[in-house]
Structure formats: structure tokens, C-alpha cells
Amino acid sequence: MKTSFTVNGSPFSIDLDPRVTLLDALRDHLNLTGSKKGCDHGQCGACTVLVDGRRINACLSLAVMHDGDEITTVEGLSEDGRSPLQSAFVRHDGMQCGYCTPGQLCSATAVFREIAEGWPSHVSETLDGPYALTREELAERMSGNICRCSCYPGINAAILETAEEDAGYAEAAE
Amino acid sequence: MTFDLKIDEPHPEHRADGLAQGVLEQDNDRPDGWLKVAGTATYAAEEQADDMLHGFLVRAPKIGAVSCPNVDDVRAMEGVRSVLRDPRMIRNAAQGTANEAPAQGVDRAAYVGQPVALVVAESFEQARHAAQALVVSVEEEDKPVQPDAVEPEKPEDKSTELGDLDRAMSEAAFTVDAVYTTPSMVSAAMEPHAATAHWDGETLTLRGSLQMLKFNRNELADSVGLDPKHVRVLAPYVGGGFGSKLGISADCVAAALAAMELKQPVRVVQHRRNVFEVNTRRSETRQHIRLAADTEGRLTGLGHEALVSNLPEEEFSEPVIQGSHFAYAASNRTLGMKVARIHRSAAGSVRAPGESVGVTAFEVAMDELAQAAGVDPVNLRLRNIPEKDPESGKPFSSHRLEAALRQGADAFGWSHRHAAPRQQREGEWWIGTGMAAAFRVNMVIEAEARISLTRDGATVMSDMTDIGTGSYAIFGQIAAELLGLPLDRIDAQLGDTRFPPGSGSGGSFGAASTGTAVWLAGMEIRKQIADRLGCSEAELTLKDGKATYANKRASLRDLLSDEPITGHGHVEPGEAAEKVRQATFGAHFAEVAVSDVTGEVCVRRMLGSFAAGRILNPRTATSQCHGGMTWGIGMALTEELTHDRRDGHAVNRDLAGYHLPVNADVPPLEVHFVEELDDWAGPMQAKGIGELGICGAGASILNAVYNACGARVRDMPATPDRVLAALPS
Ligand code: FES
Ligand code: FES
Numbered sequence: 001m002k003t004s005f006t007v008n009g010s011p012f013s014i015d016l017d018p019r020v021t022l023l024d025a026l027r028d029h030l031n032l033t034g035s036k037k038g039c040d041h042g043q044c045g046a047c048t049v050l051v052d053g054r055r056i057n058a059c060l061s062l063a064v065m066h067d068g069d070e071i072t073t074v075e076g077l078s079e080d081g082r083s084p085l086q087s088a089f090v091r092h093d094g095m096q097c098g099y100c101t102p103g104q105l106c107s108a109t110a111v112f113r114e115i116a117e118g119w120p121s122h123v124s125e126t127l128d129g130p131y132a133l134t135r136e137e138l139a140e141r142m143s144g145n146i147c148r149c150s151c152y153p154g155i156n157a158a159i160l161e162t163a164e165e166d167a168g169y170a171e172a173a174e
Numbered sequence: 175m176t177f178d179l180k181i182d183e184p185h186p187e188h189r190a191d192g193l194a195q196g197v198l199e200q201d202n203d204r205p206d207g208w209l210k211v212a213g214t215a216t217y218a219a220e221e222q223a224d225d226m227l228h229g230f231l232v233r234a235p236k237i238g239a240v241s242c243p244n245v246d247d248v249r250a251m252e253g254v255r256s257v258l259r260d261p262r263m264i265r266n267a268a269q270g271t272a273n274e275a276p277a278q279g280v281d282r283a284a285y286v287g288q289p290v291a292l293v294v295a296e297s298f299e300q301a302r303h304a305a306q307a308l309v310v311s312v313e314e315e316d317k318p319v320q321p322d323a324v325e326p327e328k329p330e331d332k333s334t335e336l337g338d339l340d341r342a343m344s345e346a347a348f349t350v351d352a353v354y355t356t357p358s359m360v361s362a363a364m365e366p367h368a369a370t371a372h373w374d375g376e377t378l379t380l381r382g383s384l385q386m387l388k389f390n391r392n393e394l395a396d397s398v399g400l401d402p403k404h405v406r407v408l409a410p411y412v413g414g415g416f417g418s419k420l421g422i423s424a425d426c427v428a429a430a431l432a433a434m435e436l437k438q439p440v441r442v443v444q445h446r447r448n449v450f451e452v453n454t455r456r457s458e459t460r461q462h463i464r465l466a467a468d469t470e471g472r473l474t475g476l477g478h479e480a481l482v483s484n485l486p487e488e489e490f491s492e493p494v495i496q497g498s499h500f501a502y503a504a505s506n507r508t509l510g511m512k513v514a515r516i517h518r519s520a521a522g523s524v525r526a527p528g529e530s531v532g533v534t535a536f537e538v539a540m541d542e543l544a545q546a547a548g549v550d551p552v553n554l555r556l557r558n559i560p561e562k563d564p565e566s567g568k569p570f571s572s573h574r575l576e577a578a579l580r581q582g583a584d585a586f587g588w589s590h591r592h593a594a595p596r597q598q599r600e601g602e603w604w605i606g607t608g609m610a611a612a613f614r615v616n617m618v619i620e621a622e623a624r625i626s627l628t629r630d631g632a633t634v635m636s637d638m639t640d641i642g643t644g645s646y647a648i649f650g651q652i653a654a655e656l657l658g659l660p661l662d663r664i665d666a667q668l669g670d671t672r673f674p675p676g677s678g679s680g681g682s683f684g685a686a687s688t689g690t691a692v693w694l695a696g697m698e699i700r701k702q703i704a705d706r707l708g709c710s711e712a713e714l715t716l717k718d719g720k721a722t723y724a725n726k727r728a729s730l731r732d733l734l735s736d737e738p739i740t741g742h743g744h745v746e747p748g749e750a751a752e753k754v755r756q757a758t759f760g761a762h763f764a765e766v767a768v769s770d771v772t773g774e775v776c777v778r779r780m781l782g783s784f785a786a787g788r789i790l791n792p793r794t795a796t797s798q799c800h801g802g803m804t805w806g807i808g809m810a811l812t813e814e815l816t817h818d819r820r821d822g823h824a825v826n827r828d829l830a831g832y833h834l835p836v837n838a839d840v841p842p843l844e845v846h847f848v849e850e851l852d853d854w855a856g857p858m859q860a861k862g863i864g865e866l867g868i869c870g871a872g873a874s875i876l877n878a879v880y881n882a883c884g885a886r887v888r889d890m891p892a893t894p895d896r897v898l899a900a901l902p903s
Contacts, residue, residue: 019299028298033220034213036413038364039446043829046364074213081212090207093797096642098210099364099413105211143836146829148364148414149642150804151797152840 005069007032008076018064022056023047025063026073034074034102038146045145048103048110049073055110057144074102077109084166085109088158096149104145108159111141133163177694177741180748181618184571184853190655190788194717198655201793204647205666206411206640215411218383219368219443226370227255228298229432229442230305231424232291233451234283236312237517237821240290241281244309248293251307253300258292260431266520267367267453268393268421269490270386270680275397276421277487283312284485285519286823287451292428294440317517319822321458321483326512329491334499334565337506339464342475346466348547354463354535354888358815358824359456359808360449361524362834363641365413367453368443369426371433378434379406382426385415386678387637391671393422398430407637410669412679415641417523418453420680450827454522455815457482457492459531463539466506471549473504473558478536483514484521492521496528497613497869498536500570500755503560518822523680525805526865529614534809537610537873538888541880550593551877552583555611555761563755571750571854574785575611575759578848582761582783583609585846595884596902603767605778606882610873612760612784616852616861618747619683622674623691625653627699628738629731631663634695638676638688639669642801643864644794648685649692651791652858656696658716658730674742682758682862685790687745690856694743697857702739703730750854758866760784760848762806762874768883773894773901775811775879779841782871785848787861792847795863799845802867807835810872811891 004013007030014029021040026032026049035058038046042060049058050072077083085108088094095101114121115137118129123140131137138156147155190198209215234240242248245257259280265288268276280290290310295301318324343349365383372379378400384390387407395402412419429442444452459482466475480494491513498509524530544551559576562569583589591607592598598605623636634649650664657664667673677687697711704714709723716722719730750756765778780803789795812833816825826832845867851859872890880886885900 017297017299019303024298027220028222031222032213033216033222036217036365037219037443038366039829041446041828041830043446044364074211081208081214086211089211090203093204093207093793095204095207095210096644096794096797096801097364097412097414098206098215098642099217101210102213139838139840143838146364146834146836148362148416148834149797150801150835150840152804152837153800153843154797156837 001064003064003067005066005071007071008073016063018062020063021059022061022063022066023058026058032073032075036099036102045107046100046103048106048145050106050110053113055107074105077105085162088162092154092158094151094154094158096151100145100147104155107142107145112163175698176744177698178744179694180746181750181856182748185857185859186853188851188859190858193655194715195655195658197651197661198790199788202647202651202661202791204644204794205650206646217365217411217413218370218381218409219441221370221381223439226439226441227294227296227436228301229292229294229429229440230301231289231428231442231444231448232293232305232308232310233448234286234288234290234310234312236314237283237286237317238315239281239313240283241311242291242308243311248304248308251304253296254293254304255296255436256294256432257308258294258428258432262397262399262427262431263289264397264424264427267423269488270420270523271389272421273389273392275393278397285517286821287519289424289452292432292442294432294436319517319817320819321481321514321516324514324516326481326514328512333510334507336565339475339477339506339508342466342506343464346474347469348467348543350463350465350539350542350546352463352539352542352888354461354538356459356531356890358458358817359524359813360815360832361416361418362832363414363416363418366444366446366449367419367423367425369429370439370441371429372439373433373437377404377406378430380426380430381408383412383419384409385412385419385639385641385680387639387669387671388675389678390422394426394430397422397427407671408669409639412639412641415679416525417527417680420523424452446829447827450824451519454520456524457484457521459492459494461494461535463536465539465543467543467547471543471547471554471557473502475506476502476504477508479510481512481514483516483518485517486515488520490522493528494532496615497533499565500563500757501613502558503564518817519824526614526868529869533613533870534872537870538876541608541877551609552579552588555579568755571754571756572850572852573759574848574850578759578761578783578785579611581846581848582763582781586763586781588763595881602769602771604770604883605767606878607765608874608877608881609761609763610870610877612762612866612870614682614758614866614869616756616758617681617683618745618856619677619687620746621677621688621691622744623676623688623695624674624740624742625695625699626738626740627657629734631665632657632659634664634666634692635673636668636676636688637671637673638684639679641679643679643684643798644791645684647794648689648790652689652692653696656693656700659719682864686855686860686862689790689860690745690858691743693857694745695741698741699739703733706733745856754854756854758786758861760866762871764874764878766875766878766882768879768897770883773897775892775897777807777841777875781844782867783846783848784863784866785850786863786866787850787852787855788859789847790860796845798864799867800843802865803843803871804835804840805868806871807839807875809890810875814891
């Protein structure tokens, strides 16, 4: 089936077996192997990408369902791989093996937006925001991204620091 | 030339302290971090080859004789290129350092989940579809799957009998006599085991997700019937291992066989549910612990007897009592192991085999003794530190448990604790604290590394892997320190059997073993530079690309010709292992809240204080400790691989059913390192840190649960139902 979507700003039009997941389309057909496959079942978050700015598990979604969508993967988070969030991950050692890292980065990017747009989480006290990116909110919102190396302290420090320091997220962190 | 070192003697010369560059022991970024955040670090399944085929493993649904009646129909399915049922396919992953093929064959399934076929097709989707269409019929055999269903083996060499424990128990002022159990657990690294195999008619090249390449190459060669010199294995980035990737895995052998048959590259990625079955699990354990103590809580007797299991033909048995041999003094000792041969999936090394579960159960028993004797748990440990190895009488190479306990207790604020349980409550939550000591044997494994120094900088080469442990960072630091170069002029190239054989990653020995080989290689280069300058190596100062001796000063660029200078280091374990008992020590502290209504346990904070010799990079070492401590949370509270009672199959074989700690489960973790230089650990005085953090971590949580609410849980994990059942009424 012919499917067209934009990935990291570039348009792609590919002919795909309808069984191909978005994750496999990215990894095997577009050679964007930054997104990882940890479980292929929506259980780990390693495959998290942004579709029209919202995070999804790319393994749980068929590529052909994304005709016309705008997809962002870890490769598209910054030009040089050194955005404030990416740099903070390196500084705080928010990774060991690095396999969950692309998913963590995409998820965190979406969390900033969810907070800014006032989306509640399981630990939010009210259903109508605004919300601050507290440690508790962050831990809850990032719990769909498993890190078996257990870099949660570094991951959280990197995200919170970015939320505080990067002007774009200032609102999120108040 | 090679600088060889056998570690026979202590190294009291602390050369690392006198070097000039000042990057060792510094808190440096891991250089591979930048590739990992950009998504450009390439793992085993990320190589793209145009004509690559995809393989999907098919598992046995029962134990017994296997046949595939519709194999011809499946071969005719769209895109299918082969249905491989090759007797060389392996039954389960090889054990660490096996160096030869594990049990092989596809005609008889020894456990549920054994791979019995590989379906190869042009696309992943076709392969998966065809694999699901393949009928696997099994003539069922009745095999024992419960550890208590068989008469266990009793390996003699693993037992100790000293004095008379029964008598010590009957004469003791205080005793503990209890049984503790831990369930099967799995490594569950985030990257599933995966392999991409190429065959050019002579050489097999395999990208795998593997920890110990020099062994893996031989295991693969032996499995498929090739001379190892025609096998090259690459694993530059590995998405976690934790023991599950020590030995060659089923995907690697199957991919290699398929590539050799079809003469095209073949990729095989284990499905997450295969990962839980085909690779070694941590055995369940049943541990009978006995403690006899005098009125002061000094141990007079100590018993630790454990039952574990494994498949027939597997040599490994979880060394549960490994830490108990040297942890505490007591003159009457009974330690022993039993191994039940049963048909669950193979058991093998998972992060800190032995002490992870053994120390954890033992440290809960110590807490019970502290409670019975009315002695503070920290003091109880302090009172029982042995002067020398309690069984062999050998001296310890270095023993910093006391410092770890005292510094940890201070930093945690232990003195504010309520000694009795059920003293602090916040709404429905009982609050409490607990502690445990940490013990882990330390070892060195033979390793080699090469450094090549050119005018532009240096390249470090070894087949050593970085499975998240920080090898790239640490080897860069060691080379930079010795050669007097800024870190950005060092390039570490790892994970390729074309490079000198390193130790591999496992057993916490990577940084100290292969790191020492890098150190020796650097020393050899220093010697050559010193010769050019006309001084001895020790008189030479190398810093920022400049060599200085007395009033002579030259830049490395000028000293070097177009020829690079190379150094080759080779380290081997020597008599040190015979002369002294060497280990790493630590202390864990935890604060928990336990719901009186649901039995839920929330860990509020954890602190670990660890002594592991010279800490080569505090940032990566801290991350390793975070990992171990978090695994302790999983072990204490959530992780359990459940086996079906009838056929032993792993019921919850995915990440939805097997509960790993997630972000919200992990509180702030504090890590402290105790100052230590262990002269017996080699020229860097550094020991392993990757596993110490898990040893006993779970016990600090379980002991905190007891302190909070009075529930003593001896069967791990302490799930809410177990906590509720153990709550005093
Ligand atoms: S790979 Fe998609 S959630 Fe695990
Ligand atoms: S860094 Fe290894 S799983 Fe997160």
C-alpha cells in the first residue's frame, strides 16, 4: 500500500506491506534506526515517536494508518543531536546502554507540551490544569518508558533541568 | 612487544596518583552518550543490507519430541526462503565463558519455549506470519518442572562444614532459623537479543548483542562447525546485558546457519517473549538460613543452605552462598548447595549471580537477629566483621565494610530511626527504615588491549564491550591519563573480534580487567617515549600532548614520526587470588511507606555507600550503582517469573506481566563511594562496581517494611498480598 508521510520534516512516499508497523517502517524502510524496538507490544516505550506532536508507541501502530501525518523521531529532535535536552541527558548520565534513550527523549519532549497544554496525569490533583512539572508528575508521565539500566535519576535530572533552564519550557516548570 | 602482567603481588605504588593529565577518577561524560542521544549508536539489528533476509524463531509449546508436519506448506508461503530445522541450532544461550557450543538440537524440546525452527523470509512480516503458521507438534514427555519434585544433586565442592552448627544453635543466646525464597528472575535488557549474519563463502561475520566476544566467537564457531579464525563477531553497542548476553544466543547461531545456507545476509531478532525463555534466567532459590549468636549478637554459628535448579547438561548453578563464605565471622558453619535438575528454561548468570539473592536473603536474616537480640542492625554488622577470611584464614586484600556502614548510616540519618516496628504512621501509611550490608566477590579475567598513538591522538582497541557500563568512557580516561592527552584526542574502538581480546563484560570485571590491559598498553607507550627522550618511564611527565623530563620538553607531535607508537597490554589473574580474599563491600539504607489497607510498598529513598577500590569515573560508577539499587527494588517488590506447575513454562514472559521498576517506582537514590585503594587489584587499585549495588539492596527494603509495619516477608517479592498476610493483626 502506498503511504505518504513526513518524517523529521522530509516527505516520504513508500509502498508498504500493510502489516508493517510505523516502527518497522522507520527502522527498516527509511533507515531511521534511532527509534528502538524493545518489545513490539507497547510495553516498554523504546519506540516512542511524535506524531503531530503527540507521543505514541510506534510499534503499536501500522504505518499505513499514518498517511499525511507528521512524524518526529529522535533523529529529528535537533539538527546536531545536541539540543538542550540531549545535552542534559549526556551531562546527567541519563543513559547507560542507551537503548531506551531515544524513546525517553521523544517522550520527554511530548511531556513538556502536555504540561504546557494542561493535560492531567494520574497524579495530578485536579483535572483542569495548569500543572507544574514536579518530580512526581514527571516520574508518572515518564513511567511508560522503561529503563532496565535504571537511569531514572539521570533521566529525571536532565528533564527537570531542561524544563527549568530552557526558555521554551519555562512555563512548564513554574 | 607486549606488557604482560600476572597479578601475583600487591601494587603499593599508586602511579595513577602521580600522573599529570588529571582525567582519571574525574566525572566525565561518556563519549558514546552523544551517539546514544542522537540515535546514531548502532545496535545489533540496525545494520542495513539490501538483500537482507529476516528470520523468526519458532518455539516448542511443550516438552518432548518435536515434529513440524506442515513444514512443506510453510516453505511454499509467500516470501519464505527457508524453514531451518538444523541440529546445530542451540537449545538455549551458552553460559558465560563457556567457550564452546551449548546443548544443541531441534528434535527434542527440553523446556517449553525452546527454539525448534527458524523461518526465513524476504520480509520480517512474511517471516513472522509463516512462523505463526508452522505447526509444531510435540509428543509430550513427562518431565519434572518443580524444584522439589526431584532428588537434588549436591555438589561437594560448594559446601563448607566447620565446627558444629547444631550445637551452636542449641547453646546460643539468640537464634534465627528460617527459610527464604526468591523466584526465577530475568535480565530483561531493553534490547532484545539480535543478530545479523553475513557469509562470504569463507568468513562468517556476525553483529550480535553479546557481552563477551572472545568467548562468543568460539561458541559460535563451535556451534556452526567453523574454525574460529573464519568467524568475526561485532558488538560495538549493546542494549544492556546483565548476564543474559554472556554466551552465544539462539538468534546468533540460527542467523549464521541461515546465512550460510542461503548465502545472503540474515537478521534474526528474538521476539520479546523469546527473550524471556531462550536466554538464561536467574534460578529460583530456597534458602535455609540459621544464625546462632551470643548475648551481644556476636555470631557463633552460621548456616546457609540453598536449593536452586537448572536444566540437564547445564554446568552453572546459582552460587547463592558465595557471599556467605566470607561475609561474617562465626566458628561453626554449615554452607551447602543443592541443584534440582528440572525442565524449566535454562538458568544462568543474571546481574551478580549468587550474592544478589544470597546476600539479600542473608541480610534479612541478620535483621531478624538484630531484632531478636535487641542490637541495632548497623552495630550487629559491625560486631561480626571478620578479621580474616572465616573459612580459609586468608587475609582480606582490603576490607572497608566498617567505613561503608558508618558513612552510609551518617549520611542517611540512621540514628534518628525508631528501633521498634510500627512507630510512625502517616494516614494509611506506615513509615520505616531498614538497612543491609553488601558483599560481592571481586575477580580479574585475562584481557588484552592495544593503543596506537599517532600525531593526532590515540586509539584504544579491544574486543571488550560496553553494555552501558562505561567502557568507552573509562578506557578513554585511562589512555588519556597515561599518554597525557586531552580526552577528545582519544578514540576507543571496542566490540570487534579483530581487536585484541578483552575480558568481556560480566562479573563486574570489565573496567578493572580490560582497563588494566589498557593501562599496560599505555605504559608500554610511555616507555617508548621515555626512551626517545633518554629518561626512564617514571621520570617522564606527559601532559596536554607535551613530554617533559628534567629541563627537556618536547611536543608529542615532534617526538613521533609518521609511524604510530603502539602498546599492547595483557593482564592475567595470578597468585593474588590464592593469597588473599578479595571482595567489594557496601551498605544499603532504605525508607519505605507501607499501606495498612492494601499492603502496597512505596520506596521513599535509598542510599548506598560502596567500597570498590579506585573509582575510575564517578559518574558512570554512580549510574551502575543506581542500576543495582533499582534492581533491588524490583527483587524486593515486583519481579517474579512465574512458572506453570504442569509444564514449567514461563507464564508472564513479557514486560506487561514481568514487572520491572519504572520511573515512578524509583525514589531519589543517593550513592556514596568509600575511599579505598586495593593494592591487590592491580596497578590501578580498582575493583568492580557493576554488581555490588544489587547485592543486599532488596534486603534493606524488606527490612524497612518490617520496621514500618511489622510484616516480615521471607518470600520475595513482597507483593501487597504477601505484605497484608504478614501484617500483625
Ligand atoms: S517497542 Fe514499542 S513499546 Fe516496546
Ligand atoms: S539506558 Fe539501558 S535501558 Fe535505559
